Amino acid sequence: MMQAGKLNQRLTFYQPQQTKSRSGAPITELKKAFRAPAELLESQTSETSVNDTHLPHHTCRFRLRWRRITHNSWFTWRGRAYRVSAVDDTDPKRQTVEVTAEANPSKPPPTILE
Numbered sequence: 001m002m003q004a005g006k007l008n009q010r011l012t013f014y015q016p017q018q019t020k021s022r023s024g025a026p027i028t029e030l031k032k033a034f035r036a037p038a039e040l041l042e043s044q045t046s047e048t049s050v051n052d053t054h055l056p057h058h059t060c061r062f063r064l065r066w067r068r069i070t071h072n073s074w075f076t077w078r079g080r081a082y083r084v085s086a087v088d089d090t091d092p093k094r095q096t097v098e099v100t101a102e103a104n105p106s107k108p109p110p111t112i113l114e
Contacts, residue, residue: 002065002096007037011062013075014112028110030074038064041098058082058103066094074109075101081109 014030021027042061049055060082066089073084082101089097 002039002063006039007064009038009040009062009077011036011038011064011075011077013067013069013073015070016072016074016110017113030110030112032112032114033073034067036064036067038062038099055104059085059100060102061098061100063096063098066091066097069097069099075099076112081112083107083109 012035013033015033016028017031018026019029039062040060041063042059044059046057046059047055048057058080060077069084069087069089071084071087075082075084080103082103084099084101086100087097088100091097
């Protein structure tokens with residue numbers, strides 16, 4: 001059972017949308033889907049080295065009220081874009097869903113449409 005007092009983080013979810021550029025090339029843009037309160041379960045930061053450059057990599061896990069979330073979704077949290085890497089929606093009562101996401105500055109998110 002979820003406690004409303006633990007849902008102290010605000011996430012804004014986006015769904016990828018295929019469009020075409022002016023030249024006709026297919027591009028992916030993010031369209032705002034919904035905002036949801038969430039509980040932060042875990043947050044980890046690590047660094048990887050590529051060509052003598054240290055790149056931070058941030059992974060976090062949230063619990064929120066049940067919503068249909070896909071693996072190719074994105075969300076923003078604290079001004080940073082995260083790509084959803086795993087969704088645990090195995091709650092038989094469909095009350096909660098756990099989302100694991102990662103922010104990787106070497107791969108910027110698609111353009112966000114408001």
